[in-house]
Amino acid sequence: MKFFRIDLLTLLISLFILSGCKNQDGIGLAPEQPLSGSLYVDTNIIVNTEKEDDIYTTSYIKTPVGFLKDPELGTTGSDAAFALNLPGTVAYTIPTGTITVDSAVLVLRYNGDFYGDSLTSRFKVNVYQLNERPLVTNNYFSSYNWDYRKSILLGSRTFSARPRTPFKIMDVVKGGADTLKRVPAHIRVPIDPDFIKNNFFGADPSVLSSNTLFQNYIKGLYVAADSLQAGNGGMYALTLDSSSVAVYYRSNTGGLLDTGLVALPVGHHASRITHNFSAPVKAALANKTTTSSTFYIQGVLGLRTRIQFPNLAEIKAKAGGDIVINRAELVITPNAGTTIPFRPIQKITMYGLDLAKQRILLPDATGASSTSLADPRFVSVTAFGGYYGAYAQSPNEYHFVITGFIQDLMSGKLKDNGTYLGAVDASNFTSVDYLAAPQALGRLVAAGTVTDKTSPNFNGKIKLNVIYTKLTK
Template sequence: MKLNLLLKSVVITAAIAVISSCDKDFNQIGTDVLGDNDHYGLLTDSTSTTIAYNVPSGAVQTNNLPVNTLGFYDNDVFGKTTSNFITQLALAATSPVFINPAGSIVVDSVYLHVPYFYTPVSIDETSGDTTFREDSLIGNSKIKIDVYRSGFFLENLDSSPGSGLTENKKYFSDDDFSTSLASSRLNEGVLSENDNFEFKKTQIKFYKNDAAGAPATTTVRDRLAPGLFMMLDKLYFENNIIKTNPINLSNNTIFRDYFKGLYFKVSPSPSDPSAKGALNRLNFAQGKITIIYQDKTSITDPKIIKKSIVLNLSGNTVNTFTNNLNPNYSNKLSASYNNTTVGAQRLYLKGGNGSAAVISLFGGRANDDATAANEIQKFRDQKCLISDASLTFTIDKTPGAMTTEIEPRRIYLFDLDNKAPLIDYFSDFTSSSNPKFSKFIHGGIIKLNSDKRGTTYKIKLTNHIQNLVRDKTKKNVKLGLIITESISVIANYALKNPFTYLTNPNAVNPTGSTATCVSLPVMTYPNPLGTVLYGTDLPSTDPKKLKLVIRYTKPE
């Protein structure tokens, strides 16, 4: 259990560091480190067989993700995705002490604040206001957000029959918590905090009262970072927190059993029901509810002052995703479109509970295959020295594809058989001022044109190919390709319905064997974006066809 909590904290810490970096504006560093035209007389081979096809991920494990999303967005290519969220709460300080009897204490206000991921840009020296760049917002429509007390207890360990309470509990993106609500809507304030909510990049300000003690808007008392801000039902929290049995507030284990948490439900705004929506990545780990109430200063000082109780949005969490897929996208995930022998014409990558690609190099043959079908052997026979190897994925810009939609900034190629990064990932120590774009030689970073639209993603796998050529005992593993929110976090989270794929055939086993993929890299789950790439079921003369390009030298 302690190990699980430690792992969770490490994953979240790493993710927060990279998510807080901007995902929209970046210096295009490292996308052409070696250049595409300067290869110093190297020989080039692009004739080896590459096979790439789509696989749907289906429902994915989304409890305790490093980063969570909230909102909905209707993507013209992939369809509509709605992201809801449930979280436990924790008392910042247990066993709060009330001087007056709790039954006589009055709550002044209750507010919820969950910061966004943002970057400070400038500070106005006159007003003290900071201007921010919002880093993770997709879409800008008004949406409806309902906040409820949850009646569902999020378990640490799996208590299902036969589990023996030895495995960590897994919750998935298709779990439905909307049937376990324990209150009416708690954010019944102004419309801008519920039915007409907007993700804004401005600070939240608290003002000092005037000399007569009346509310004023001239002198700023405090500021909060840009974030989701809502006033909550103060009478509800007065009755259920201040006036509850003190035992319920004595420690967080008891408190979480009593007050299960909050559920955030998103839907279109009644003011604009047909809007494309807005979906944001929020820093829920820094979210909190603040209850402001009046009480005596102390037992010996009867002066009434304002005090506060803070409930942190910490503990177990689950992000749920609901898709209303574009029929064309659904068809492109069908078995009839994805030929495992020649691949697919287009690769549809989508984060969340979306889709990935399976890639076979060298025709998918085993490295030690003794037949003429072994395309790796020719490099050994000619004693080739591999200097560079890469896959370049061209983005489909035809109508109905990636013409106007927001594009993911990075894709990630990994060892699908072993659920691990390639050796080129570990051998790339390059860094960037923006952590999202570290390991830029290994690549996968989008290349932009003069209009700031993507053209290609290029991934270097030189060391991987060198190892295959040098040592025929090295397995020619299947590769996986996904959208990623961060290349720095490489942990894997489960698939609810694992998918199967064929491992490499050889002379002994000419049809290959079936392998099962039970998980994918976790950082594809918080990224709701998608892209369409040219695949391998295209004429060999098509310049957009996905090919493995190897540059090498041969001995004189």
């Protein structure tokens, strides 16, 4: 372990190391509460990469779909399975006259999030019919192997990912002139018209008398990201709750021709996620006994990292007595050469485990601590940290303010049953996410315990900056 002690005469220099602790622009302690004390920088932190939990992926607002070839971490694939609803989810009456299906399109709405190579990659999705109905009463793990008709391709689309680019389509107006309208960004996958003709317009009227009977009959669709797509690929988030199969048809009633559009909304849905990790990641996963020089965090339920602080007692011993932690800040830096073309994930989280090994928030993530619920050293939710480049002084780092957590560990009021760093969605600004979730798309390759001074990651190794005050009797 390395500790660097800096006395009070050089405290101002120390504060620059802590990204300006006297005035954090609302981050951490208030500006009117200047920090004082001694600084220790602890670089002896144990990090071990683990697989993320396999969880239910049912009906998330954001559903990841795509195939990513990550040169550092390996490959990740995410598909989607979903039921189809009747229009309005009520009994449907087939229009009178002779119906001709001109075309059918699976409209997959983008959510806006994307991670990967959108400039040079070409993406491809294939659509199949499920052999089983996604039941609204069931939750499905990310590893669930869906049964679908692999030999019958209903539709396919090769495209460039443009998750934030709206475009115009023809709006079919029944009984009137069709018009051009602007629509949000989405993927349009042509579906075999005969599939719609046979399973919707050509179905027995009793099948269309209720949504349950229709879903039992048609089962649903499976959208598979093609692993043979060009380039490194990527992951994009879809809003399946606002996606549908749009059916364009013509009706001929006694020689009176008209065009129509009917939509079959997407119903209950879930993700199927697979990972094939690289050799370095597999080696990191196999290491259970020693700390690692590199650790990994990966979204789409890929990887998380356990973190341990084995020498907190030594900080107290070196101080020569009991101490109060004025500020404890964990600093994480991506490995050199791992940020292009894959930018580090926008946000990560830090959480603990209780005695039952269930995830819990750290004291600093709730603004409270077992030491003192009203203690101003325990920061608010917004100050907890985890955003990449949140500090202008350190744009290539992640920071977590964990003063309360470290104080409680050091005082023995809290036991470390497991502390982890993991990937989370960056869109939540009102609370600290700590549960595993599939919608976080990015990844992080970061410097762990680096002892080789010639390594390009030596100065960026993970560290805990602690400013403390020794208690006097």
